[in-house]
Amino acid sequence: MSRLSAPAPPDQGSPDLIDGAIDLIRRHGGRSTSSRRVVLEALALARGELRTAEELLGHIQGVSPDFTESTLYRTLALLEDLELVDHVHLGHGPSHWYLRGALPRWYLTCTNCGDVLIAEPAAFEKVVADITRQTGFTIDAGHFAVTGTCARCSIQSAPRRKTEAGAPKRRGRPPAG
Numbered sequence: 001m002s003r004l005s006a007p008a009p010p011d012q013g014s015p016d017l018i019d020g021a022i023d024l025i026r027r028h029g030g031r032s033t034s035s036r037r038v039v040l041e042a043l044a045l046a047r048g049e050l051r052t053a054e055e056l057l058g059h060i061q062g063v064s065p066d067f068t069e070s071t072l073y074r075t076l077a078l079l080e081d082l083e084l085v086d087h088v089h090l091g092h093g094p095s096h097w098y099l100r101g102a103l104p105r106w107y108l109t110c111t112n113c114g115d116v117l118i119a120e121p122a123a124f125e126k127v128v129a130d131i132t133r134q135t136g137f138t139i140d141a142g143h144f145a146v147t148g149t150c151a152r153c154s155i156q157s158a159p160r161r162k163t164e165a166g167a168p169k170r171r172g173r174p175p176a177g
């Protein structure tokens with residue numbers, strides 16, 4: 001799968017973001033731990049790119065070799081409960097994590113090549129509003145990817161026009177005969 005990159009919120013890599021997140025954890029009765037800080041730092045270093053838990057763990061263990069997978073998942077769950085991070089399911093693989101930004105993201109995943117694109121939220125406003133109006137159901141934007149076929153794969157899989165014998169069609173006058 002190709003690496004997905006999105007513009008990061010302006011302060012996503014700043015120490016203020018990390019300190020603000022730690023303050024929020026404290027305000028909700030949590031403690032400021034090195035584990036929580038290192039997970040926040042790893043996500044901030046991603047600068048808007050999605051990271052699997054495996055990728056985060058590999059980065060963190062490069063700095064803290066004793067850091068465990070269970071600690072990572074507990075920390076991600078806490079940060080998600082506090083709405084500091086979120087995850088998206090891009091297909092059949094693992095969840096991908098990111099620091100929350102101001103706007104929900106809509107991910108488009110090509111089922112042929114695995115490429116992932118980010119669609120502007122405005123592209124889905126009418127669909128979301130129609131579904132909510134018709135059913136009362138509120139969509140969780142960005143939690144799951146919209147799957148389909150990217151432009152490149154659509155072009156590559158477009159059928160070529162052929163004659164009954166399978167040869168490409170000729171343009172112009174038919175052969176004499």
